[in-house]
Structure formats: C-alpha cells, structure tokens
Amino acid sequence: MAKTIGVVLSERIVAGLIVDYKLEGPLYTFPESEDDAYGLVELPTEDLVRRICEQIKRAAGDAGDLMAVGVALPGLIKQGVVEEAPNLPQLKGARIEERLKVELRNNGINVPVCVINDADGVAAGLAAHHEKLDSLIRVWTLGIGIGFGRYPFAPGVWEGGHTVVTLDDKERFCGCGGRGHMEGIMGQRAMRLRFLDMEPEEVFQAAKEGDPRCVEFKRLWHKALAAGIANSIHMDGTGKFFLTGFNVRFVDLPMLKDYLQQMVKMSPLMSYALEIVEDDAATRVIGAAVTALQAAGR
Template sequence: MYYIGIDIGGTYIKIGIISTDWETIKICKFPTGNNPMEKIIEEIDSICNEFKIKGIGVGIAGLVDKEGNVIKAANIPFLNKFPLKKELENRYNMNVKIENDATVATVAEALFGQGKGSFSFILLTLGTGIGGGFWFDGEIAQFPLEVGHMSINYQGKFCNCGNTGCLEVYASARAIKDNLIERVENGEESYIKKLYEGNIYRATSEDIYKAAMEGDHLCRSVLKEAGKALGAGIANLINIFGPEKIILTGGLSKAINIYLETAIQEAKKRAMIGIAESVSITQSSLVDKGGVLGAVAILINENLKQFPDRKLKEPKN
C-alpha cells in the first residue's frame, strides 16, 4: 500500500508516492500554472493506475479551514475559496487531508529533518511567497503563523493578500524578481538582460542567484536587500517566540550565499541580546521532499511523538 503526498506552491507542485514504511518511491515536479487542478488530477490518475493508494495528503501555500477548503491562496488565485478536500474525495473515494504547506513541511522537519529532537523550532518556507510553522513540545502549534504577511513596513508595498508592507513583498522569490525588473527598467545594468533574448520578465530567482554568484552587481544587490528584509522578519520571530531553531526550506533556501548569509547576519544583529545567542538558524535537510513527506504524515495522523523513531528509506533505483 502507498500514499500520495502533494505539495502545492505558487510556482511549482510536487507529487510523491510514499510507502507505508517511509520509502520515497518517486517525486515529480511541474509548474503550478493558471489551473493547477488539471495537472494534479492527471498525475493522481496515472499513479492510481499503477499503485494501490490508501490516501492523499496535500499541503498548499494558503489558508485552509478544518473542512479542507482553501480559504485564501494569495499566490494561487485559481484555488481561492476552493473545496479541495471534497473535490479529491469525491473523485477518488479515499481518505484526503488538506493542510497549509508550511504546516506539513514543519511536521516533516520535526519527524525526519533538522527539527528532530528539538523542543521548539520555527520553519520558514521560502519560495514564491513565505510561510511558517511552529513546532512546540512534540506537536505543531495550532495557529496560522502567516509569516509572509507580517508587516515589516506599514507604509510599504501592496501585497496580494490585501495588506501593505508584508515580509514576502520584500523577501520572497517573487519580490526578488520584481525588484530586479524594476531596477533594470530604471536603467541599471545586469547580465540578466542577455537571457531569454532580452525578455527580463522570464528571469527566475534561480537565474538571479546564479548571475549574482558569477559577480553580477545588480543581482547581488537585489539578493542582499531581500536577505536583509528576511533577517528583519526572522528577528521578530526570535524576539516573540524564542525558539531553539529557525529552519529555512523552500527553493530560495538553496541560495545560501548572499541571500541566506545576509538574512542570518541581519537577524542576529536585530534580535534582542540574550535571546538571539541561543537560537540557531539552519537550512532544511528536506528541501526537495519535506512538503510531500509532511502531507503524508498528517494524513496518517499517528501519534507524532512516536514518529522520531522512524527512519526514511532511500528511493529505489
């Protein structure tokens, strides 16, 4: 028997097959697009034709209610006010669990990753948007922790959530790209202009990071600005919660140089003396599969305090 784990982000979706003894059979990744349900259903149909599936766990970048309805997905407009649990249950006639993507990633980190054995930690998902989850005394804390929509500039830029000055409009992948485009349009030079036949609007945060590592001044500047904003947000979390760890995951967490380095330095500088020294800030060890694993773990809904004894198995060759 197998489970399907789905991680729905603003830019990419990952769908994985996980065995009952925690072996990752395979994980596929594809763009979210304007109508993500078409591709999700296509992939699930294909998996169900090949494997005997016991249930489907889903993590989505957005607010989800107890009935599995997506209330608000700021970076995935198609799924706003969408009855995701009902749609999947009706189609596949099996157990389905829907949760926030940061929540499921936090659970995975506590059970199998950098958070294993920790009394408390905060996980930040760094991608198109920014999400967060809080692990405390053996379980996920039951509050939204919409970290990306924490205001760090009350007179700042407009956010898709309807607020202004949110952390993710300064520190997310989308913010990095938007900042670079704005500065290039205002006349600043960058290697990025040579990509995609001069169409800078096709540039990705990965392109920007690669150019920065090759010495592009503007790309380095944009990443440093985003890192400082992220550091300010992390400092707020340290001051309020005082966790043992801050764990960083998501596609942007791979930008260790410049972006994360700047964020960590800024957070330690801004957080209150006496609190910051006891908090470690580290990169996740489950960047590429944490969302899928956590979605399955929450679906199974076993006693989470027993999970740390479980070990992940490497994928079959």
C-alpha cells in the same frame, strides 16, 4: 506498518506512498515535464481535484490498508477549506478536503483526508527526517512567495511571509497588495517587479561585484529575513529554524546572523539556530503524510 499517501501541490502535483514515515517507491508527478510546470493554474477546480486523486491512486498502487491521505498546498487553509490561494486562485473558497474525499471514495479509496499549508508540510517532513517529531521545528520556504511552516501543527493563520518588516510607503510589491511585507521584498515575483531589467540571480551576482543598487537590496533582503525570524523568536520562543526553497541559494548566513543578533537582544531568547537544507520534494510529501497520520490519531 503505517501506510499513508502524501501529496504536494505547487507548480506540479507530486505524490508518494509513505510507510512508517519513509518514502516507499517512486514519486509520481503531474505534469511530468517541467516545461508544463505552470499548467495547474489553468485547470478548473474540478479538474485539479481529479488530477490530484489520479496521482494518489498511482502512488497507492496495490498497497492495502491505507490509513490516511495528506495534501499540502500553498495558501491559507482552515478546517479543510482554502480561504486564500494566491498561486492557485481557482482554489479560493473550495472545500478541498470534502471534494477530495468524495472523488477518492468514487475511486475506491475511503480514508481520512487532511489538507495543510505546504510550508507546514515541509516542517513536518524535516521533523520526520531529523527524527525530531517531539520537537518544535520552524521553516522558511524562499520561492515564488515566502512560506512559514511550523511543526507540530498549532491552530492559527501563520502567514509568516506577510509579516510586516518595514514601514516604507514604497514597499508595495507583495502579491496580496499589502505594504511592507516580507514577501514583498524577498519573493521571486516581488524581486522581478522591483528589478524589471534584471532577474533575481543577476541582482545577487551584481551585488557580489559591488553594484551599489544591488548591494543595498541584498542587505534589505537579509534584513527582511532576519526580521521575520526575530518576530517568530519573540512570539514563539527559541529553537531551530530551517531555510529552504529554490531561493535559499541567495542566503549569506554570516550577514543574516549579524542582522539577527542586532534584532534579538534578550538573553533567554538567544539560543536559536539556523540551518540551510535542500528543497526536496520527498521531504514535503513525507510531511503531508505525517500530518495526515497524526490528524487521524495514528
């Protein structure tokens, strides 16, 4: 049996033991209370590394023969180094794989560690869940930011949320400061900046009720998502796209498909499919573990 630990780092740290691509036992979370969900931003890097390793130890329990540890976190990860992490800025520049290996070794766990982008973890988890580990899987995660995940992993930046989807000079709401980005329209933070008097859920509810300003934004939001998907199709080919994250609740599939049909016109590229899936922490944890296991050559 292949025993691996998967960890997801977002608003909280979530870890679990994965045996043969399936969750074995409970998920372990820090902080446990959702009221402390943004406490990780305040932790220095060394404390954050220590907390991650504590959850790994809890998840491992007395399980022997661990093969690898996979950690999925938001940001631009390259060869074990966090090159950019807007949601956890203290990690920028951290040699996170090396730090985790050292801390785990000091705690008696000497296994390969693989750190990936959290959206890639979602894609790998969905591939395992749907028994599609031999297929191309792409996923958009709609939340505080916009993540783009791809399985199988391929070298590259893959910051799909920063795809330019408009040339409007006024579109400057992306957290990175860039103009016209998909995340600057669709991200939770960006929507709050755009509608200072309304929460995102209020905006989409008002759109249902016919408020002109909100109806116009709902259309823009769906055009941005369609543009991101269309760009991926034109660059990487057809296939299945999963949509997940807590803001997937705003997706109007008929509207999205209509805009996408207007953007993708080449007949060889029209055999794509869209599916909305629940944002499940277990899927992310499994994906981190699967990627680590494959990176270890197992």
